[in-house]
Amino acid sequence: MGDPFHCERLQLRDGLILRAELSSPWPQARLTAVEPSVQSELAFGIGLKHEATLTDTERKRGAHYTAPRLAHALCELTLDRWSGSGVPLICDPSCGGGAFLIGAAEALVRRGVSPTTILNGGLIGIDVDPKAIDTTRAALEAWAGAYGVAAHHVCPHLVVADALVECTDLIGGIDVVVGNPPFQSQLSERTSRSEAARVGLVARFGPAAAGYVDSASLFVLLVRQLLRPGGVATLIQPRSFLATASSGGVRDDLISGGELEAVWIPGNRLFAAAVDVCAVVFSSPQGSGQAGAARTRELRTIDVLGDLATSEVLGALPVQQLLGRPWSSVVALAAGVPQVDEPTTAPANTVARFTAGFRDEYYAIAAATLESGAPLSADRASFDPQRWARVVTTKMVDPAEIAWGSERVRFAKQDFLRPMLDLALLESQHRRVSAWVQRLLVPKVLIATQTSVIEAGVDTDGDCVPVTPVIAALPGDVDPFLLAAALMAPPATVWAYWQFGGSALSSDALKLAARQVGQVPLPQDRSAWNAAADVLRGWAKTPGDPRSWESFAVPATASWGDVDERITHWWLERLPSQRSRRRSV
Template identity: 40%
Template structure:
């Protein structure tokens, strides 16, 4: 889809380019015109509308008006008049007066262009309006304010204000502000927290992103059968604090599709998605399309309602988008469902340190072995069955370290709590890296390594050996199982991020003899050829009762040893 040729978009672009760094940190980012047009098209396709009457579009946080212009373009292509579109079929809301002015002028300018193209009497000529008009938005000349159309753009908080004047809505589209509640700039104050909790109840508790609450508001704005398509941070799929929003979407609504572009859309370092939801359809059976590509034009697969309901998050959607093979658990259970087999948690404990432990250890790092010390391992030092401590530089606390030690005497003298925590880590265990493409583990048979947060430490209980635990976690099918159950929350589009408690849910192998063979093979260390890795993958998968060459090849291709460092 080529970029739409209308200077109406430029008004919003220039306005949003004028925003300060702080305003951008508050979540204001301009949606590219081609992306807005593509998502409006997907929402239009999902909506069961009367084309003759024309569905009413609304963007509840319209910013510079990209989605309003995209909706106007679509309605115009369907035969609606520019005046009716601007005055009845497109509605914008924003709490920023500058955004309201920019969107209003963008729609006036769009109508002028459309009327001029049709040769309507008295219509302003677009180029002349831009060059000569006496009103400016963010330094950009815009259409004559004496234009004969009156856009419906309201100054209001689209999240919590009543919005009685907006009227019935058929399709809600937009890109609401991303406001992570752990950030100092974007966290709600006490009054704002009270207001959103009053409107949204338990869904607004915790650290849920403001953008996700806009989904709940949109579902209340649209008529039954209406469509909602709002850009979201990808964390919506898996974040713990978004669980209530995800549950609300699945209660009486239909999740028609989820867009996962697989590439960066905005300058901000955040991956995005966009659920497309039909409101108020009851309990009819449905499945969700997973679509990719910048313009939401690549069909990637489908996920059933039952799969989504069984999983603790919307991770099955992410798994489809990233090409994760479908696997069953060791006893044939679907990957998204809890396993009835034994799990890592039945055989081991798993913990990861907190910020206090991270900064405490970093404060006592030394480059030379102290009189009494322990080696410190960061997640960047861990590859499958290979530890790069002393052989490769890793960033820790903003500095490069090759062979970091923690000075235990210095810790004992200054921080007894940290000293006790380190002592608990010095036991035989398996270390699991986070933010990786596959589960990456190394053995610590001697129990002399200190894991640096967020490395996960898995300590065996009872008779199970460290090698058996390492083999269980390395099984390629275990990575695919975990991706379908917990994936989607990583820092990058393809990274799998697990918490310690999620590691404990991973099933252990069901074939004891094959598991023993895999444990013996793991103790020999990392293979040094692709063929060796494929052989190891087959051995590990056999412990789950799986013989799948494609799954093995997928796993090997994602290993850091087979590609550049993540």
């Protein structure tokens, strides 16, 4: 019947868990992305069939099956970091089709544990969907059958429950957790929680669960409770977990508790959902309170992991560097963004005011926007600036250019070529937004968002109105071209990635708020800064002419002082795809 083991009783709802323990731990296995075995292929196939039956609604609520190779690799990663003795009690609190439980079972077999031992209570699967639990049970039975284990020896504990609310009797009793919890943004009506649910979650997990925390991040808080001292966990998260303010409390809990060990960032998109992911690896310290704080001081760095197949460690970061701030440095390191020393110059918000509209501004401007044409002329010089202003969307802002009227854009569910804002109509419909717009009708710099580099275009005539989320920088005494050159300098983009990267829709883009753009440091070499600004002025006088981006990038990089010249090449390589970017708002 396999390895000798004894049973430890752990009460779980209305049943018992049999926790198998060997007399000695298995040999440590090196992290590798092991190919699924022949025995596991049928079991994984059952999960894949389950995924094929998911409705669009279920997918939009965060249900996505984990690929076999990924499940195997993350289970290997997690078990390699577990230092306990015997056979661990393994849990997936949102098990779906059972991919991680199959992966964990395979990993234990490779460590010399018999399938019978594994299946007699060593696995716990929880899911709110009864179909998912049935699928997991069928998958484990198929896996057992492939190893010649009779069905009556297959005794995993599978529970239909909401692990975030129920299963409190598992607290402090789990050795290893692996999983891919549902991604449920609280900004979407389909996946947002009720007020009663929010109150209950804060009562259970504390202030880190308050606000707009994605459900996937709440599972991090849950697993912190489930792990026994010395336990270890790996949870897949949306990559936005690393940078969004709503997950800040969860991130800080991992740091302050001395629990975070590694972050894994894949180089490609792994799921059908249009979202980039990461995984956090954390453990429960051997002790709590002062012991956890001591471990935080001892844990000088955390690993940033790349290719699981090659055990690639991309680098290590000081753990205290992550406390109380976005983990953008993790994203930047994984993306190969070069580094630049922290400058000592003043930020851009000391010479300009940065602002952007929100929902009210967007809809008020949309309601008063018309297509240029009769009775308006397409010629900019012919319209009355007291009555009309040009509407600029993100799609129109390119590096060193505001491309208004060059191609059609989609704005407020309508197509425009030359969108114009009727200032009188706006005044009659929304006086507060009208006053905000009037303050913007001065020469300024407009900055796009969700871009690969910081893009800034100069509105020399002061007749452009930015549409949310375009950011406006209103210069004080500084020339607008100097301000644009400072924001577009290659080291400024590098600095922004290390400070704020990770919250964009794409892993290859920056999403900056007006406040964050205002924190970009100003150049320190005034001569080089002036030279870069002169290039932008020249381009503004000859729109449409071919441009040598190196003629701007070299002095703009030099304006930051003695920095690595590779930053210039890195920035230039990002421009071609950036210039072809076309987003509608």
